[in-house]
Amino acid sequence: MKVRVKWVEGTAMVGESGSGHALVMDGPPDAGGRNLGPRPMEMLLLGMGGCTQFDVLLILRKARQAVTDCVVEISAERSEADPKVFTKIHAHFIVTGRALSETRVARAIELSATRYCSASIMLGATATITHDYELRDLDDMAVA
Incomplete structure (x- = not known):
């Protein structure tokens, strides 16, 4: 590359x-x-977001999950001293679809974080990375 x-x-x-x-x-x-x-450092976070989202969507497609949207919101903290590396990163996934399995979504995020997302794993060398998620079911949204 x-x-x-x-x-x-x-x-x-x-x-x-x-x-x-x-x-x-x-x-x-x-x-x-x-x-x-x-900023170049923002690009690192964008890269991590794209990398992990790519993995999660691929895993959920293979699991036949009906995902219609996926957003990853990432927040980060940096060291005060040079080099100002990331010290904390949090990724919040918002996964929308129909009849999504919470277990499968959680597992897809875990697999991306621990096995597949090269960007997350590299950034994890200096930062504590956490994840959470919320599911939005289109069928529930239509009723509301």
Whole structure:
């Protein structure tokens, strides 16, 4: 896997993935940036969110779960001292579907966290990572 990051100006940069995608990253104005894109450290959390969601959805599809939506909200704390690594990360999954098995959703999240999500496992070297979830059943929502 390869990526390329090209400095543009100030603290702005363009990241190009080996798969042919590009995005702008930037710093905050107080560090010389113009706030043109996410911070590089935010990208790490976005990557973790995408990685774990990919795993969870794949596991739930294999389990024949009728998932119609999945959102992962991630919050994190960083060290006060340099290097300002993540020290705590919490991932909250909101899984929507029909007749979802709570046991299967919990197991999918656990498998992603402990076995499959490379990003979570790498970040877990410096951070305590926790997870929780909520299920939203479309059939229950239609009645309400």
